[in-house]
Amino acid sequence: MSFFGPRGSGWQLSTLLLAGLLLFIPLPATAQEKAPTSPITVPNPATDLWRAVRQREGAAAGQTQVRGVETGVLIEQRGEAFREYRRRDFIGNAGIFIGVIAGLVLLFYILRGRINIPGGRSGRRVKRFADFERTLHWFTAIVFIFLALTGLTLLFGRFVVLPVFGAEAFGVIASACKEGHNLFGPLFLVAVVLLFIRFAWRNLPSRGDLTWLAKGGGIVGKAHVSAGFFNAGEKIWFWSVILLGIAVSVSGLVLIFPILGQSREIMQLALMVHGIAAVIFIAGSFGHIYIGTIGTEGSLESMTTGYVDENWAEAHHDRWHAEVMAQPGRSADRSGADTTGTMRTTADKA
Amino acid sequence: MSFTAFVDGPFWYFSATVFLIGVLWRLVGMLSMGSKPDFSTPRKSGTAAAIGINLTRFFPRADFWSRIRLQVVAGYLFHLGLFALLFFAAPHIEFYREYITGFGWTALPEWAFILVSEIAFLGLMLLILHRMLNPVTRAISDRGDYIGSLLIFLVMLTGCLALARSHEVLRVTHFFLAELLLIYFPFSALMHTFTFPFSRGFMGAHYGRRGVNV
Numbered sequence: 036m037s038f039f040g041p042r043g044s045g046w047q048l049s050t051l052l053l054a055g056l057l058l059f060i061p062l063p064a065t066a067q068e069k070a071p072t073s074p075i076t077v078p079n080p081a082t083d084l085w086r087a088v089r090q091r092e093g094a095a096a097g098q099t100q101v102r103g104v105e106t107g108v109l110i111e112q113r114g115e116a117f118r119e120y121r122r123r124d125f126i127g128n129a130g131i132f133i134g135v136i137a138g139l140v141l142l143f144y145i146l147r148g149r150i151n152i153p154g155g156r157s158g159r160r161v162k163r164f165a166d167f168e169r170t171l172h173w174f175t176a177i178v179f180i181f182l183a184l185t186g187l188t189l190l191f192g193r194f195v196v197l198p199v200f201g202a203e204a205f206g207v208i209a210s211a212c213k214e215g216h217n218l219f220g221p222l223f224l225v226a227v228v229l230l231f232i233r234f235a236w237r238n239l240p241s242r243g244d245l246t247w248l249a250k251g252g253g254i255v256g257k258a259h260v261s262a263g264f265f266n267a268g269e270k271i272w273f274w275s276v277i278l279l280g281i282a283v284s285v286s287g288l289v290l291i292f293p294i295l296g297q298s299r300e301i302m303q304l305a306l307m308v309h310g311i312a313a314v315i316f317i318a319g320s321f322g323h324i325y326i327g328t329i330g331t332e333g334s335l336e337s338m339t340t341g342y343v344d345e346n347w348a349e350a351h352h353d354r355w356h357a358e359v360m361a362q363p364g365r366s367a368d369r370s371g372a373d374t375t376g377t378m379r380t381t382a383d384k385a
Numbered sequence: 386m387s388f389t390a391f392v393d394g395p396f397w398y399f400s401a402t403v404f405l406i407g408v409l410w411r412l413v414g415m416l417s418m419g420s421k422p423d424f425s426t427p428r429k430s431g432t433a434a435a436i437g438i439n440l441t442r443f444f445p446r447a448d449f450w451s452r453i454r455l456q457v458v459a460g461y462l463f464h465l466g467l468f469a470l471l472f473f474a475a476p477h478i479e480f481y482r483e484y485i486t487g488f489g490w491t492a493l494p495e496w497a498f499i500l501v502s503e504i505a506f507l508g509l510m511l512l513i514l515h516r517m518l519n520p521v522t523r524a525i526s527d528r529g530d531y532i533g534s535l536l537i538f539l540v541m542l543t544g545c546l547a548l549a550r551s552h553e554v555l556r557v558t559h560f561f562l563a564e565l566l567l568i569y570f571p572f573s574a575l576m577h578t579f580t581f582p583f584s585r586g587f588m589g590a591h592y593g594r595r596g597v598n599v
Contacts, residue, residue: 166455166515166518166519167455169514169518170455170511170514170515170518170519173514173518174510174511174514177510177514178510206552207552207554207555210546210549210551210552210555211546211547211552211555213549214545214546214547214548214549215542215545215546218499218502218503218506218545218548219506221503222503222506222507222510225507339518341518
């Protein structure tokens with residue numbers, strides 16, 4: 036019998052063709068699991084879009100009608116990273132630093148107590164600061180305290196004010212603080228410039244400053260340390276005020292006026308300089324305020340009345356006291372119980 | 386009635402009325418007092434001296450300059466800054482147009498608005514501190530002087546805090562304090578805003594007639 040015989044050739048041919056077709060039919064699922072193949076890739080246009088927007092590989096500006104720095108960048112990854120760093124690291128460390136300094140000042144007060152005028156008050160007064168100098172000092176102090184309070188509210192408000200007063204009240208407080216901070220900021224620069232003009236020459240280094248520093252201004256031991264009109268500690272504070280004041284003011288102006296074409300890096304740098312300088316400034320002011328008020332008897336009145344007790348002057352600024360006593364007419368002034376307004380001193384001549 | 390509605394409505398009309406009637410009452414009262422007839426032969430024109438002193442008193446005498454330069458400089462900074470703020474700040478012009486005049490005028494640009502605010506604050510703070518710290522000005526200042534200074538400072542401060550105009554409560558606080566200032570104004574030394582030309586003129590005429598070089 037022939038394979039292609041007349042009776043069986045049609046059936047046999049059909050079987051052969053069917054078998055051949057079966058080779059091209061896709062395998063069922065069970066068979067596919069046994070022999071895995073690569074998945075079909077379907078490109079997602081949204082993924083590409085947002086990857087481009089976020090620009091993980093680096094900023095690439097697009098096109099926009101708006102003219103300005105980085106206006107073509109939709110999302111700046113470095114800005115987000117900086118914001119996270121500032122919130123997570125800087126604010127926490129700043130809070131710890133301010134708290135530690137405040138604690139140290141308090142500890143010093145507990146251990147050392149108030150430094151009284153040796154021998155008590157003499158009843159005779161010496162003019163120390165002119166009216167303009169005191170006006171300038173308090174102007175600077177008021178602006179500084181206002182800026183410090185508003186600045187600290189802006190820095191820590193999200194963690195301190197928001198949980199206490201709620202979101203709506205915090206929104207009002209934060210808005211008010213921001214506007215007030217921005218408006219009073221330039222006034223502080225004016226104050227720093229005037230302070231420099233008025234007090235710089237009396238804060239230049241002079242003989243005895245190193246000795247004063249070596250003895251810690253009398254903190255180490257009970258021995259009296261000689262000083263002129265300003266001691267070395269006051270001079271250091273003065274120059275700190277000038278330098279920190281310039282740092283916070285200039286960085287603040289960079290932040291207030293982002294229209295001057297400064298880059299993101301400059302703005303971030305300005306924000307960090309502003310924050311660090313301000314935190315150091317505020318912490319340093321604790322020491323200044325402490326020494327000038329409850330820490331030393333008779334100091335505050337030099338800035339409220341302009342006069343200090345003679346014994347205070349002799350104890351804390353003996354060389355300046357000697358200069359004042361050597362002035363003509365001084366002996367006559369000393370005959371009275373109070374020599375207010377009758378002596379010409381360094382402050383008057385300045 | 387909410388506090389905002391009260392401040393924007395009845396209290397505004399009340400404070401503006403007190404201010405207007407109070408200022409007019411005091412000016413009319415002062416001018417109607419007149420002066421005693423002076424039968425002496427005038428050595429110089431009293432009118433010319435009255436006008437002259439009104440102009441010359443804008444400048445400090447050279448003899449006093451070294452002692453009063455702080456008050457003079459701070460005084461000019463404050464008064465000029467406040468004048469510019471009151472009449473050329475965009476939010477204030479908007480207020481005048483809506484509540485008083487019905488029309489507006491050209492406002493200062495934003496940067497100039499900020500600048501004059503700074504100038505006014507600088508002047509006002511220096512003046513208040515000088516009043517408190519200088520023994521002479523402290524001795525001649527009474528409670529009314531401090532209340533007036535403090536009210537003006539608070540009005541300016543709340544105005545600056547409300548600059549963003551993003552929160553109604555800040556605007557209302559500013560407006561409320563401004564209304565308190567309007568009520569206080571006629572009864573205080575702040576009346577010098579309107580009386581200074583008359584007081585200068587009276588003194589100029591009085592001494593000018595006698596040939597005193599004022």
